[in-house]
Amino acid sequence: MHSLSKKARIAGLFYLLVILIAPLRLVYIPSKLFVDGNAAATIDNIAAHEMLFRLGIAGDLITAAVSLVLTFTLYRLFKEVNKSWALLMLMLGFMDTPLYFFNSLNDMATLILVQGPDFLSAFDQAQRTGLATLFLKMHNLMTFASEIFWGLWLFPLAVLVYRSGFLPRFLAVWLTINGVAYLALSGAGLLRPEYNDLVAGLAFPCQLGEVAFALWILVLGAKQRKRAAPAMPLAA
Template structure:
């Protein structure tokens, strides 16, 4: 029981670390540096805050690495609940890492274009701005594509939580809703971008399922439920 709770707290710590790091490039940097509808101002913002943009690249790489550790720690926590579902969760969750690493390449290309090195002298400023914007758009679309896996891996995780017997089932329900929210965000971003903002506003409270799950296992650990027969005996004895 002690090891189970310890493993849950380790997984919770790693999950919370992921939740804290990932928004840097996903939310903070776009809000700080990017100007909607103005490519030149966006590129100028990146050039003026190059170190912050570099930090975003580093944060994405760290997020990919931490995500890999997270899937392993959760697999170790749930493998005895149902190995098939745990392996499915592991495979779906693993996809997060290569997607983050691939998406970092688009930001690296953007950074090079913003720096305007001499070997790109054949491209004028307008061309470099256009290419940098292209890579930023690719990064944004790749994020929407990644949300498919951000959502899918939560379904086997939710099933494991529900069947575990050592975590409350309301977390499983919230994780399932969280998974549906990610799929909705991905669908809107790839198919109907005009609804991005509406879907994002509706999805936000649903996305707190991961936060609730991470905080619960970090602070509460894992507590196996007492069999009904033992609970009845305890009640009778009392």
């Protein structure tokens, strides 16, 4: 295995880890614990399944750490293609890590309120439920804000894939569409939340671009560029 393909497969492995771990808090836990329009039921579910909620926090922190390594491995893979675009991808991709760590604070605050320790005795149950719901909503809004960077970093990545010569260009197109989908999800969540479900349904197939890219570089690696044959000397 040549070095370029090895770098691609390492990046693909970390990308796949992010894809597998991130949905735990983003998708699975809300589907199991959160009840739309019923804050008390949601808080009761978190209290009854505290370990699952804690796993969601751990999942976000792990995703943040793996995402940082992923961005670096992709930089190593593409820096010879164009260093300026690779640095832009690195900077935008880096933002994923602090945003995940910062947003985990909202879940930690929710967990403390749900546990109801002695120092919160000044708040009755209804007040703790209201505060916990506030932090959950802040987490949700922060996720929509984070999707801005989830989308933006895919644009320089798509440019690098397109210019690389060792990956198929259809992946670059799909990654670009994937980036637009994230920006649309962010816009709907922050500006027009009544359209969240509609935009999410339309965005889902677009978001498979990252999955396709991760699986391609993990399984197939990168095709080494062929060096041009040396020019034949002109006859005297």
